[in-house]
Every structure is written in C-alpha cells, then in structure tokens.
Amino acid sequence: MSKELNALEQVLVDTIHKVGNLTSQAIDFASDQIPDVIHQLLVFKLAESIVHITISVIFISLFLWSWYKVKAWASENQEDDAIIFYSAFIFYSAFGGIITLGIGIYALCNLITVLEIWLAPKLYLIEYAAEIMK
Numbered sequence: 001m002s003k004e005l006n007a008l009e010q011v012l013v014d015t016i017h018k019v020g021n022l023t024s025q026a027i028d029f030a031s032d033q034i035p036d037v038i039h040q041l042l043v044f045k046l047a048e049s050i051v052h053i054t055i056s057v058i059f060i061s062l063f064l065w066s067w068y069k070v071k072a073w074a075s076e077n078q079e080d081d082a083i084i085f086y087s088a089f090i091f092y093s094a095f096g097g098i099i100t101l102g103i104g105i106y107a108l109c110n111l112i113t114v115l116e117i118w119l120a121p122k123l124y125l126i127e128y129a130a131e132i133m134k
Helices: 002-076 078-119 121-133
Strands: none
Touching: 002 078, 002 121, 078 121
C-alpha cells in the first residue's frame, strides 16, 4: 500500500511539474505575442475608423450633390406647380439635413478615434479595455 501511495504521489508530482512547465511556456508565449497583438488591434481599429469616415464622407457628398440637383430641378420647373416643387424641396432639405447631420456627427466621432489612436494609443487602449470590461 505504501508503494502504491508513493507511486501515486510521484505521478501527481510529475503531473504538477508538467502543468507548471506548460503554464510557464504559455505565459512566455503570451508575453512574447502581446506587443504584436496590441499593434494589430490598434492598426485594425484605426483602419476601421478610417473606413467609417470615408463612407460617411461619401454619403454626405452624395446628399449634397443630390440636393443641388433637386434644387436646380425645382427652380427649372417653378412655373408648373411651384408649391409642390418647393414643398418637396423643403421636405428633402429638412429630412436630408437631419440625416446628414447624424452622419457628420458619426464621422466626427470616428475622426476623434483616429486622432486618439494616432496621438495617445495607450490612452485608447485603456479606454478600450475599460469598455470591454463593462
């Protein structure tokens, strides 16, 4: 019985040592990879924000272009039914203006994110980690 306990204790000690070695190897691997992972995260978030800004600018440009087209169309056809055309133009301007304002604010938020990653990446990482923890 004593030999069985010693053999069991030896197997247990060997297992603990193997787990300890694997844990230290995993910690070494993680500590080697953390700087690269953080760099990749920053590059990805920067690229994501730039894509959002680009799409926002495209939408705002399309609205402004179409707004000028509708304005020109309404001014060309003012003798037909001026009230209908100007009502449509005012509705289009108000609705499109509200949408454009929202898209502009969204683009501005993404621009702030780009600036934060570029100027203060550590602060961005702290805020990002805090956001994930919520």
